[in-house]
Amino acid sequence: MSNALLDNLNPAGAYSDLAQLLRLRFAAQDLKLFAKRPVRSLLTGGERTRFRGRGIDFEEVRLYQPGDDIRTIDWRVTARTQVPHTKIFREERERPVFMVADQRATMFFGSQRCFKSVLCAHICALLGWAALGNSDRVGGLVFGDHTQRDIRPRRSKHAMLELLHQLQDYNHRLQSPIPPADGVKLVDILADTRRIAKPGCALFIVSDFHDFDAACEQQLFELARHTDVTLVHVFDPLERQLASNAILTISDGQSRCRIPANERRFQQAYHENYQKHLQDLTRSCQRLNLSLLSYATNDDIQHLLRERFGKNSPRRR
Template sequence: MPHSQFTSRSMLSDIRGASVEQAQLIRCRFQAGQLKRPNSKQMGALQGQHMSPHKGRGLSFHHVREYQGGDEIRHIDWRVTARTTKAHTKIFEEERERPVIICLDQRRTMAFGSRTRFKSVSACHAAALLAWAGLESSDRIGGIIFQDHQHREIRPRRSQKNVLHFLHQACEANQALLTEQQSDETLALAQHFEALRRITRPGSSVFIISDFHGFDQAAERQLTLLARHNSVTAIQVFDELEAALPQTGNYPISNGKQRLQLRVTREIQTQFSNHFQARTQDLQGSLQRCRISLSQLSTEQEPLRILQQSFKQGMQLS
């Protein structure tokens, strides 16, 4: 077996468990090359009923020249005009690259997993793949990491150093889930999305990796504003035990401090499954109104495979 193939396969099962190490996220760089970028005609996010239109890249200032007929008055440079006594206008050019903003959820609700890995670990893995793939595409990579009581902001820069900084912050937030005591004071999801909107320049590609617990009308309003000028893709991370309970019977459960017996009946199974499906449908409807595409990532699935499928369907990295 070729070394590159062996490395890729071994890393697919490398990131498991309740927490993640930075070295594991750094090794995702070798996997990120397998994320094929869509061609230039495949604009927007995931294709299909939730497709989001491609938003234009931002404009950057290029130079100043004398005003010509047909130039927009709002672009007149009044300082140069006053200094030269001749009307001058600012000339802008389209930016060649698009900032990639990765929104990573590491709140307390993400610290859950029934078998292979925690939701928080799956989210970190997916975020690392997107960060390395964006850097390989010569895009500026930035992000924001949600925690219960705060968020960590990483401004977009086109450098390996910035990606490593993002991954370091992600690991710190991830490991804090296992070491820090739960705080009674928590930020609402809408507050996190407002911070995300503040650091995102128009024309960016935004990826939100979250379980979307606490998603409400206020959060939807923030995402509606965000999606007006950016291409936004949502990745809902969930555990199979959140979607469906195991077979009927008695099961021991624990929160790390207390142990209880959970009795699972057919009626409880049905109610539980229906609740998850209803919540997912509500989220899909809300994001569709925001013109945001939605993909799902189970903790039993490998993030690379899910992202590959999404890219084949037209997910836009940059």
């Protein structure tokens, strides 16, 4: 695709556009998600793994062992060596792709180009189209402040369309960036994901992780035992660093406070709080050996995903 057309597919605005999410299938043609790790699923599919079984790709000939299928005996080698030998094949497996998309109130914020909730929808759409293009099953879990919707993984455009419709629906429900007191917590979503995500699937969790804590890390540990987990952290530049030469007005929806332009202590504490949160998230991923990607709302998300998942990307090799 031309660069001009790709630029038109970049996320923008406060709400996602379903037509644009559908067009992202063209931008996802250069993405291939799985080049690093073998999958763990026991189901057959298009991905090669370390598992050996009755596949179609010949691997080696070895001495016959009790329990081997007699149908795989290599009679030529057996006749030549006078010792029973059997053929070993490399079996293909599949790796279902499961998106967990955060569409809670705190995602309804953005100071440049788009809101975090819109960026989340675009990332899930790009990764989902890339997986479907690789003939993987695609499913997901989209959750808001009070409800959630599961999409059963299927190898069809209908599953992808259902995921996009749910992303669109939950995205357009957002009205305020202030989370409700009784809203769902990330730890509860991760615990429920353990019920939905089957062993061997690739799990992409896209969120701002504003309420990530030790309990969330424990749930990720349980998930990582049987699935390949990738965390995609989305943020806005204003969350990382406040403007230094402007009078700021902050509000919690009920009261309002003005911060003078020369008040450096508040800005420094604000920045340090963000850095600490990101460091805690990074250390948890390092302890659990999980992949962590971090993208801002003003990033060229298609370019960055092509760098990470592009077919010719050096990072994939």
